[in-house]
Amino acid sequence: MMQPARKKLAIITTFWDWRSHANHMSERFFSGYPRNGHWHRPEMDIVSAYVDQRPEADLSGQRAREHGFNVYPTIAEALRMGSNKLAVDAVLLIAEHGDYPVNEKSQKLYPRFEFFSQIVEVFRQDGCAVPVFNDKHLSYSFDSALTMVASAQELDFPLLAGSSLPVTFRLPALELPLECEMEEALMVGVGGSDAMDFHALEAMQCMVERRSGGETGVRSVQLIDGDEVWRAGEDKRWSRRLLEAALARSDSRGGIALDDGRPQDLVHNGELEALAENPAAYLIEYNDGLRATLLMLDGAVQDYTFAARLRGVRAVRSTQFLLPPAPNVTYSACLMAAAEEMFTTGRAPWPAERTLLTSGILDRCLDSRLNGHQRLATPELNVCYRSPNSSSFCGAVV
Numbered sequence: 001m002m003q004p005a006r007k008k009l010a011i012i013t014t015f016w017d018w019r020s021h022a023n024h025m026s027e028r029f030f031s032g033y034p035r036n037g038h039w040h041r042p043e044m045d046i047v048s049a050y051v052d053q054r055p056e057a058d059l060s061g062q063r064a065r066e067h068g069f070n071v072y073p074t075i076a077e078a079l080r081m082g083s084n085k086l087a088v089d090a091v092l093l094i095a096e097h098g099d100y101p102v103n104e105k106s107q108k109l110y111p112r113f114e115f116f117s118q119i120v121e122v123f124r125q126d127g128c129a130v131p132v133f134n135d136k137h138l139s140y141s142f143d144s145a146l147t148m149v150a151s152a153q154e155l156d157f158p159l160l161a162g163s164s165l166p167v168t169f170r171l172p173a174l175e176l177p178l179e180c181e182m183e184e185a186l187m188v189g190v191g192g193s194d195a196m197d198f199h200a201l202e203a204m205q206c207m208v209e210r211r212s213g214g215e216t217g218v219r220s221v222q223l224i225d226g227d228e229v230w231r232a233g234e235d236k237r238w239s240r241r242l243l244e245a246a247l248a249r250s251d252s253r254g255g256i257a258l259d260d261g262r263p264q265d266l267v268h269n270g271e272l273e274a275l276a277e278n279p280a281a282y283l284i285e286y287n288d289g290l291r292a293t294l295l296m297l298d299g300a301v302q303d304y305t306f307a308a309r310l311r312g313v314r315a316v317r318s319t320q321f322l323l324p325p326a327p328n329v330t331y332s333a334c335l336m337a338a339a340e341e342m343f344t345t346g347r348a349p350w351p352a353e354r355t356l357l358t359s360g361i362l363d364r365c366l367d368s369r370l371n372g373h374q375r376l377a378t379p380e381l382n383v384c385y386r387s388p389n390s391s392s393f394c395g396a397v398v
Contacts, residue, residue, distance in 0.1 A: 007044035007089040007343060010078050012115050014052045015098035016060040021135055022051075022094045023059060024332045029092075029340075030067055033333035042340050045069075047088060050078040052111070053098045075118040086126040090343040091119055094135045103140075105366040107194045112137065113144035120151045129157035131346060133339040136163055137198055138352070142360040142380070149356050160339060160348040161355040163199045165304060165321045166206035167338055167393050168331035171249065174319035175210075175391040181311035182211040185292040186242035188250070188305045193280075193296075194362055200294050200304055201282065202358040203321050207306055208292055209354060209387040216287045217382035218357065222375040223365040225280040229295065230273055232281055238293035243267055245307035245318040252302035266300060275300040282365050283375075287382065334394040349392050353385035 009029055016022040032041035049071045051060045060071050072078040081087040095112040102108050112134060123129035132152070138145035138161050152159035176182070185208050189200025209215045224232060233240055244267045247253065253266060254275045266272040273279075277299035284292045307318035324330040342348045360381045368376050390396075 004043075008047040008087065009044050009090050009092060009343065010088040011046055011049040011092050011094070012075055012078060012119065013049070013060075013092075013094040014096065014100070014110060015058075016049075016051050016063070017055070017057045017097065018059065019327060021096040021332075024327075024329050025094060025135065025336055026092055027063070028333055028336040030063070033336065034330065035333070035337055040337075044090070044340070044343060048072060048078040048081050050075045052115075075115060076122050079119065079122045080126075086122060086128055086130070088130060090130050091132045092135075092339065093119065093132060096135055105194070105363075105370050106192075107140040107363075107366065109140060110137075113139040113141065113148060116148050116151075120155065123155055123157065129155045131158040131160070131342050131348075133342065134159070134161040134355075136161070137194075137359045137362070138355050139359060140194065140363065142363040145356050145359040149352050152352065158342050158346055158348045159352045160342045160350070161352050162335075162350075162358070163202040163355075164331040164335040165199045165203035165323075166350075166354075167334040169322040169324070169334075169394045171320045171322045173393075173395050174317060175393070175396060176207055176308065176310070176317060178210050178387065178389060179212045180210060182208060182290055183309045183311055184239055184242060185290070185306070185308040186239060186246055187292070187294045188243070188246045188301060189294060189296050190298050190302055190304070191296070194366060197280075197282070197294065197296055197365075198358065198362050200296065201362055202355065203304055204292060204294060204306060205354055205358050205361075206350075206387075207308065208286070208290060209385070211288075211290065213288060214384070214386040215353070215357065216384050218284055218361060218378050219287050220285045220375055220377050221361060221364045221368055221381075222283040222373065223280060223368040224283065224373050225278060225369070228373070229279040229281040232283070237283060238281060238291075238295070239309070240267060242293075242307040242309065242316060243295065245316040246305040247272075247301065249305040249307075249318050249320040250301045250303050251320065254300050254302075272297070272300050282361075284361060331394070337394075338392060350388050351385045353383050357381060357383040357385075
């Protein structure tokens with residue numbers, strides 16, 4: 001029996017260095033990756049690449065020699081493999097890392113939208129399109145992100161995007177019931193804006209989207225920081241009970257636990273306030289009335305945890321989004337498994353609207369901070385979609 005032809009994959013990236021996203025995501029397609037207790041080898045090959053910045057430590061040239069593909073000077077040439085027609089079956093767009101400017105909102109201006117627009121222009125000119133995976137944000141600009149999703153819908157090609165946190169392992173392996181009645185949600189994250197807060201926001205979004213009625217969008221956002229975060233907790237704008245549940249899932253609490261391993265209660269004795277370095281609270285009100293909060297607590301913890309209160313369920317539900325350490329960062333393999341699923345089946349395992357809404361929430365929260373931490377009405381974030389029925393995180397099905 002004749003074997004089906006292996007799919008051809010193009011890599012479009014800003015930067016391909018040791019431990020960059022291009023390194024630990026695209027290179028899964030060279031040698032395979034662990035999946036559900038065995039070593040999986042994708043039925044596809046990287047056949048071309050475009051790399052925007054190639055400093056001395058660049059790996060793309062070495063990888064091209066090792067694996068027999070070309071690094072082209074333009075995106076269009078990479079997609080056409082030097083011919084005059086689209087010549088690949090899928091595109092992996094990784095616009096993360098590299099030397100790019102930062103704007104007044106602390107957003108690093110990665111050219112995701114610009115690269116995506118060039119990909120779409122090839123599709124238009126050649127009269128055909130293939131699946132595209134976009135790493136992390138769709139764009140730092142919500143308006144550009146809207147255009148990206150609209151282009152995929154217009155040209156009818158599968159688009160998948162987002163963070164690795166929704167697909168990484170969970171400890172415990174919690175998935176909230178589809179169509180659950182959710183009363184309030186809280187996420188704890190770490191890292192700077194706007195790189196790590198996106199991860200935390202999308203992890204929270206993949207949980208809250210499972211509530212009754214599906215996702216109906218966001219009514220307002222506000223970003224506050226410093227002592228105002230703790231005052232908001234005292235005023236019950238976010239729940240200390242949910243914070244307690246989230247922190248109880250953390251494996252990396254700071255303070256005395258690092259010195260002698262003594263039991264530690266960060267929530268009730270003021271130690272959290274002392275440990276957290278410039279805390280920030282992202283206060284999100286959804287159109288259906290759900291309140292959700294992201295607390296960025298650098299210095300107090302080093303991992304990402306979530307908690308939610310469900311109507312009719314006495315116990316608070318909580319989990320840690322487990323991130324296996326470098327250098328292998330296995331969660332990137334979980335994300336590439338989702339990309340590979342789309343490349344193989346032609347169907348995205350979750351809607352691009354999840355990442356569209358998360359991109360918009362973050363963009364508007366940074367507007368709030370820039371404008372004196374004001375609460376901002378967000379009618380433009382009326383993004384509606386349904387969560388996939390099946391769980392997509394590693395360990396959900398083995």
